[in-house]
Amino acid sequence: MRIRGKAIAIVGIMLGASNPASMGGELLPADRPIAEAVDYYVDEAIHREGIQPAPTADDTTMIRRLTLDLAGRIPTNAEAQDFVGSSDSGKIVALVDRLLNSPGYVRHQTAELDELLMAGRRDHLRDYLTRSVSVNRPWDRIFRELMLPDESETLGKMAASYLKPQIKDADRLTADVSSTFFGVNISCAQCHDHPLVEDWKQDHFYGMKAFFERTTLLGKSKDGFLAERGFGTSRFKTTEGVERPARMMFLSGRKATEPEATRDATEEEKKLDKARFEKSQKDKAPPAPPRFSARAKLVELSLSPEDRGFFARAIVNRIWARLFGRGLVMPMDQMHSANPPSHPELLDWLARDTIAHGYDLKRLIRGMVLSHAYARESRWSGKGEPPRPSLFAVAALRPMTLEQLAASLRIATTDPSTLPDDQKSAELDRRIETIVQQGSPIAEALRSAGDGQIGVAEALLFSNGKRMDEDLLSDRDGRLLGRMLKLSSPDEQVTIAVRNIFGREPDPDERTALRKYLGLRTDRPAEACRQVVWALLTSPEFRFNH
């Protein structure tokens, strides 16, 4: 199973990605737009397979996809019609830029990063992330602030919510940081050298853990402060039962060489640490950092020109996965030499580009969504079986996240005539954000029923949940149903419902089926309309980003 020869080649590229100077002429020039590089490499792989990719999706699909991906919600029907009706050749770029600069982007990007960083935990980082995303804080700076939060100021206090709840479990934290920020799961190496992946040895796990082991929490999680000792080493037992010192070592194998990092603490040094901690507790203030900080060393090594490939590739892969339905490397935390990317050069190019442009995630996202690869149809009507997903020849069907779903449900059930006419106004943005805010009880209901997963709890919630019934199917003024009930013709009712919920015109078969459904219930027209709205909201066309 060991593929040493191949591994060396891939590792070569991997390190190269962190060091643009070594790239030579292998990759497309660095000055090309991101979208062009994406299409160059993706199309190359598709053509190698002799496949014709799926055609470009229509405008209705594109504005829905882009609005969901960039602003975390579906477009209003007026936004959709405005976009579809425009003959401006630059309308996609204009739309993308408008969305990226809307409050919806901040909300959505915050939710996505919070999920990436805090998934499965009870705490959240939204306060810190909202502030960071609003100023498009670079990803490397976010990483630095999460690793080295300055708890003497507001933002640092917020950022400390990343480390504080998990600092007591250094094993888990080590695995978590390695997986989230560097795309590497080294938990296997906790017990023994990785049997299949030459890259990961026990020394890597304990080397990474050593960066965190000096940190502790003074006081209780909420009120306490992070405190880092300036000295001291730890040891671990190898599979052979031999005790070894755990030397601070980054995943690349590069070690911290400072004397403070490598030798045991003297009695004098222990006293220094203790005095610093005691002073902090007495002053009820965060302790001053030690002269040599292990966590600062981790940040330094992992962002250094030699080793930043891990960091850059991991975030590129995650953003790609969010927008394209799967990563260039799958699973996303198995970025090692035995698990090559589907498009190695593309990943390298994007990593290099991301580094060169200061880890600007908004720029990266913008580049990706402007590619043709992003804009394909999610149907496969070509010949034969659909091509394998890793070719990106057909767009992936992506379930909405819980936040996207809650926000979209509220937009879809808002009376369209209550929204401002100007589709590009700040007033519309404000109204939309208010509507989305009002979706938080729905988000809560979805969270308690299966956490936004596609499961029976969600189906039961939509089928029989009081919250859904009273909120989404409300016929009050300002809501879709209220509007529908004021319309006299079933045909108009069908049209407005399909437009508002699916963002398109009903096709003839749908129109017939929905009208028939209403026609069989002329004794209870209000109920009939409620049921039509329900069937549209619960259908997969609404539930998925397609």
Add this chain to the structure above:
Amino acid sequence: MAATRPSSFCGSSDHTIDRRGFLGTIAAGASAFAADMTALEVLKTPAVAADLKNKGKRVILLWLAGGSSQLETWDPKPGAPTGGPFRSIPTSVPSVRISELMPRMAARMDRTCIIRSLNTKIGDHGGGARLMMQGRRDDPSVRYPDMGAVLAHELGRADSRVPDYVTFYSATEGRGMAPGTPGFLGERYAPMSLTTETVPANLRKLDTIEDIDHQQRAELRDLLSRRFERDRSLSGALGSHNVAYERVRGLMASESLFDIRREPQAVRDRYGPTQFGEQALVARRLIEAGVPFVRVARAWWDSHGQNFETHQEMVPELDHVMAILLDDLAERGLLQDTLVITLAEFGRTPEINPSLGRDHFASAWSATLSGAGVKGGAVYGKTDANGRSVVDGQVGPAELFATIYQALGIDHEKQYMVGSRPVPLTDAGTEPVTAVLA
């Protein structure tokens, strides 16, 4: 068990109970396809015979949330400095003694086996609860299914019209720390979770819609779905979405199973008017109807202060409910196919603290198995005279889970494919405690 052992993924035998196995992984991120059943297939293992054996097997887990004291239940140490005020009493099995707080179970000891030698190492509620529900430590990058989800998957039917994983947890203390989790098995195996309500959420049709409309709007939904499904694969999340809606009406029909008013008054009286008793009765109704896994949590055993008052109040209730449940199952001919487990996140310290409490203790504590596949009356493992450590037959979470799976006729070495990676039911190299298996 299985003659040919599937090789572990690591190819390494050095994952022992306290070590994390290298196991498969699923993309962390927000993408819901991570929990997608399509990524998962069961490897063909040479355990066909075992698979046939588990037909009709069921499990009721009595989850003693917060951590009950082994010293006031299954492993008393009367007279020891750590023993506390309660005596031990003889049981229907010669030489086996349990706490005097459990006279009913003492009389039924021949139906139950005790494992007195759990050493599980994790002593915080959340970590301990996840460990004892999953049989292994968390891994940040793989979402393990818990016992309920695995058993729902192994013992249930994919097209089941009843729920296959039901969990009751009524108290607020510790509820968030021990959620049921389907992990990589996907939302199909998520528990139907009951907290404050007695009937699962959203099972009952609202009064705002007639039954016929409820059914026909679902048909209208199907019609709209079919248009969308054209030229799209149903193997992924799109398929799961449809399956979820298809199961709604069937699950709604199972609502009556949660209604104990349908039981004769005499039966309700036996279980008693307590919430724990009533939920145990619902659990019996559910498994009788074919639900493979039900957990009933009783909280909150976390007696850092006044341990003895707490246990004097709670152990007799456990004794009563467990004894009646075993009797009822036996009388209905269900006990031979139903495994009743008592388990918690950990036990309690032998040392009695200044508040007369016992603290968290994971290094020498007890669990019990009764009914299907286990040797009633067996006692496995031993702690020292003061209960401070295991002196014989140490059992970790993986061994306990392997024993549970084997008792139900499930090969504990069976592997799931998560993406391209095989994940065994219990970590490689784990041996079940055969001494307690029938």
